[in-house]
């Protein structure tokens with residue numbers, strides 16, 4: 301039976317003395333992408349906690365904070381079906397009180413590029429709330445999706461820098477059968493946009509094929525993505541870039557060495573909806 305908690309003290313009471321806690325932080329509107337994280341935790345943790353919190357700190361003015369899908373009843377049923385032990389779904393006041401005076405600033409080198417360029421303050425919001433959730437739930441493991449690769453790298457770095465006693469588990473991107481990365485924001489897409497959206501991943505795959513055929517130059521790989529999307533005026537490119545998946549530093553030329561983890565990352569606008577995706581090249 302999944303128990304719902306909205307208060308920090310109550311969820312702490314419930315978890316007190318428990319070992320083997322897995323935490324899956326989410327913003328709700330749960331889908332098959334979240335499912336893969338929850339199932340992974342269910343396999344290895346004794347107590348599975350899903351947090352559902354639409355974090356106002358990580359939305360800039362003009363972004364979709366007020367539009368973001370809120371469907372707690374449905375999410376609870378979803379969690380019930382996956383044998384989640386606890387859903388922690390606080391409101392903003394419970395998490396921040398009247399104000400949040402301490403903020404967690406990840407290194408600028410990790411936050412200023414990629415999504416950070418058009419979402420200023422986003423990763424300070426993410427890092428601050430993840431820090432608070434880790435302190436509240438004190439999990440042994442916390443699960444994050446590779447789909448949000450910049451977020452994942454920043455959290456891995458945060459956990460290391462701040463000595464959190466938690467293992468960060470990175471989970472592969474779940475896609476629909478057309479290749480589109482699952483996202484709560486896919487709900488915003490019209491039927492016509494849904495037909496176009498799989499081209500985002502197809503463009504990354506085209507670059508990956510070129511990489512496997514010997515193209516190691518990042519600019520040229522990005523150009524393959526741009527060319528692939530050029531015939532789709534509905535898609536407006538925000539960025540496409542090759543970065544090191546751990547440091548997020550830009551990579552100009554991908555070495556063959558096994559130490560290089562080159563991530564090809566993209567963000568596009570499809571109408572007003574911003575979609576992100578990425579692929580590991582090596």
Ligand code: AMP
Nearest residue numbers: 326327333444445447448472473474482
């Ligand atoms: P969100 O609710 O969008 O904030 O996502 C919560 C967690 O689920 C994050 O760690 C995401 O990276 C992860 N996630 C979201 N979509 C997917 C997906 N399609 N595949 C894998 N993980 C995902």
